[in-house]
Amino acid sequence: MDKARLVDIVVSAVRDYAASVGGGRVAEISGSTALFGPRGALDSIGLVSVLVALEQELGEAHGLAVSLMDERAMSRERSPFRTPETLADYVLDITRGSVS
Amino acid sequence: MTAGAATSVMLVTGARKGIGRSLAEWFAGRGLEVVGCSREESDLVMAGYTHIRADVAEEKQVVALISEIGRRFGRLDAAVNNAGSASMNHALLTPGSTAERILRTNVLGTFLVCREAAKLMMRARRGRIVNVSTVAVPLALEGEAVYAASKSAVETLTRILAHELGGLGITVNAIGPAPVETDLVASVPKEKIDALVARMALKRLGTAVDVCRVVEFLVSPDTDYLTGQTLYLGGP
Numbered sequence: 001m002d003k004a005r006l007v008d009i010v011v012s013a014v015r016d017y018a019a020s021v022g023g024g025r026v027a028e029i030s031g032s033t034a035l036f037g038p039r040g041a042l043d044s045i046g047l048v049s050v051l052v053a054l055e056q057e058l059g060e061a062h063g064l065a066v067s068l069m070d071e072r073a074m075s076r077e078r079s080p081f082r083t084p085e086t087l088a089d090y091v092l093d094i095t096r097g098s099v100s
Numbered sequence: 101m102t103a104g105a106a107t108s109v110m111l112v113t114g115a116r117k118g119i120g121r122s123l124a125e126w127f128a129g130r131g132l133e134v135v136g137c138s139r140e141e142s143d144l145v146m147a148g149y150t151h152i153r154a155d156v157a158e159e160k161q162v163v164a165l166i167s168e169i170g171r172r173f174g175r176l177d178a179a180v181n182n183a184g185s186a187s188m189n190h191a192l193l194t195p196g197s198t199a200e201r202i203l204r205t206n207v208l209g210t211f212l213v214c215r216e217a218a219k220l221m222m223r224a225r226r227g228r229i230v231n232v233s234t235v236a237v238p239l240a241l242e243g244e245a246v247y248a249a250s251k252s253a254v255e256t257l258t259r260i261l262a263h264e265l266g267g268l269g270i271t272v273n274a275i276g277p278a279p280v281e282t283d284l285v286a287s288v289p290k291e292k293i294d295a296l297v298a299r300m301a302l303k304r305l306g307t308a309v310d311v312c313r314v315v316e317f318l319v320s321p322d323t324d325y326l327t328g329q330t331l332y333l334g335g336p
Contacts, residue, residue: 045267049222049268052222056219
C-alpha cells in the first residue's frame, strides 16, 4: 500500500471520529493536521479511538496486522502520531519491517 | 438485557463450569447471545449459547476470540471476566510457578479480555465489563495471598479502566462473590470455609444465582451511571 492511500485511510478515521463526537472541523482535517496537542484535532480518548479504528481497518480491510501502540512507537524521540502523514509513515515502517 | 433492536451479545470467560457456566445458562436463558470460552470444550448445549476454546492468558487467542465474536455477531454488549485460577496454600509453601499461573490467568487474562472487548464495544460507544474479584481481598484471608493479590490487581484494573473507558460509553465494574460451592473452593477445608462464613454479615455460602443477579444488574443498559466499583456479596 502506498503512502497516499494510507494518509487517506488515516484522515478518514480521524474524520469519522470527529464526526461521531460532533467535532466542527471535520472538513478541515487533512494529511498535515495536528492530531494532538493544544491545536490538535483529537483529545486523548480521540487519539486512542482513531488508533484502534485504524488497526481494525488495516487488519480487516487490508489484511495488515499491525499494533500501533507498542514500545517502538513510544520510544521514538518524536511521536509518530503527530499528523496523518507521520502516522502513515509509521505504518509503512512497521509493515516494511524497518522498525526494530 | 436488550440494548437496541438486535439481540445483545455477552462474553463469559471460564464458562465451562462453576459460576461461568451458571452465568452462561442464566443469560442465554434470558434471550441473550452468550459466547462462552474456556481452554477446553464445553458440553453445554442450549439456544443462544456458543462456545469457543480460548485461553485468556494467551494474547493471540484472546485477539482471535474477540475477532470471532465481531465476525459472527458484529457487536459485543457485555463481557464478564470470570475465568480464574486459584491455589489455597501458605505463602511459604507456594511455588513461584503456581503464583505465576494465577497471576497470568487472573490479571493478564482479565486485562487482555478487557482490552480486546473494549475495542469491539467502542464501535457502538457502549458496553459493560464485569470483572470478578473475591471477598478474600477485603477479608485478607490467610492461605490466599497470591489469589487475593491477583484479585486486588483486578480491582485496581477495574477502577482505572473505568476512567479510561468511560468516555467511550463503557462501564467497568467488579463483583466480589463470597465462596460459592464450585471446584475452585472444593479443595478448601470445611473449617476454613466455616470460619470465613462466620466473618460475613450474611452467614451462608453464596450461590451462583446470587452472582447472576448482581451481574445482571451490572450489565443492564439502564445501569449507566455506575462504574469503577467492586460489589462484594454477603457483607465481608
